[in-house]
Amino acid sequence: MSSAATSNETSSADTPAQQRPPIVGPPSPQPPYPILVSGSVVKGFGRGGKQLGIPTANLAEDAVERTLRDLPVGVYLGWAQISGQRAVWPMVMSLGWNPYFQNERRSGEVHVIHTFDEDFYGRTLNVAILAYIRPERNYESLEALVEDIRCDIEVAHRSLAREAYQKVKQCDLFKTDDDATSSGSTTTG
Numbered sequence: 336m337s338s339a340a341t342s343n344e345t346s347s348a349d350t351p352a353q354q355r356p357p358i359v360g361p362p363s364p365q366p367p368y369p370i371l372v373s374g375s376v377v378k379g380f381g382r383g384g385k386q387l388g389i390p391t392a393n394l395a396e397d398a399v400e401r402t403l404r405d406l407p408v409g410v411y412l413g414w415a416q417i418s419g420q421r422a423v424w425p426m427v428m429s430l431g432w433n434p435y436f437q438n439e440r441r442s443g444e445v446h447v448i449h450t451f452d453e454d455f456y457g458r459t460l461n462v463a464i465l466a467y468i469r470p471e472r473n474y475e476s477l478e479a480l481v482e483d484i485r486c487d488i489e490v491a492h493r494s495l496a497r498e499a500y501q502k503v504k505q506c507d508l509f510k511t512d513d514d515a516t517s518s519g520s521t522t523t524g
């Protein structure tokens with residue numbers, strides 16, 4: 336594919352996946368993290384699941400342009416929840432132009448690290464971004480891109496296992512109506 340052409344705008348193939356740091360971020364998230372964003376899930380180019388085997392939920396442009404406007408492009412880790420569901424899953428997110436595919440618009444693509452039976456287009460995704468993993472890169476092959484994303488997923492698992500990162504799962508962004516009902520049982524009339 337010709338789109339694998341070299342680019343000077345990103346650090347290209349500088350660190351092979353095997354040599355990347357196994358964990359990123361300080362022991363607890365530091366400002367500007369956590370960055371909390373909710374956005375509806377829109378259709379991307381459909382390559383994530385089919386071509387890469389790594390499905391991504393593309394956040395609607397208003398979420399990317401409003402809340403994530405000042406965030407540098409790159410790959411991030413954190414937690415994600417499909418609005419209305421209790422479960423909070425680890426996630427890795429690519430924010431940028433996907434140099435390998437030479438996109439013309441900046442996109443925010445979240446890979447929720449869980450196997451879902453269905454896609455969730457049109458649903459709202461709540462996301463807590465907690466640390467930066469690496470810059471976006473260009474790649475010589477699709478396999479190299481997939482290898483790096485697989486490494487991002489491992490880095491996310493290890494980084495999020497720390498207590499201070501786990502705690503963020505309890506933040507208000509991820510509270511559901513069920514939580515309100517159960518904690519409401521202590522109120523007196």
Ligand SMILES: Cc1cc2nc3c(=O)[nH]c(=O)nc-3n(C[C@H](O)[C@H](O)[C@H](O)COP(=O)(O)O)c2cc1C
Pocket residue numbers: 378379380381382383384387389391393410427428429432433434435436444445446470471472473480484487
């Ligand atoms: C964690 C993660 C890291 C990614 N890193 C890169 C990258 O470094 N360079 C790149 O060109 N694309 C990167 N991508 C983006 C993929 O190219 C993208 O998910 C794929 O093109 C699917 O896009 P689509 O849903 O719009 O079809 C990354 C995606 C994820 C989820």
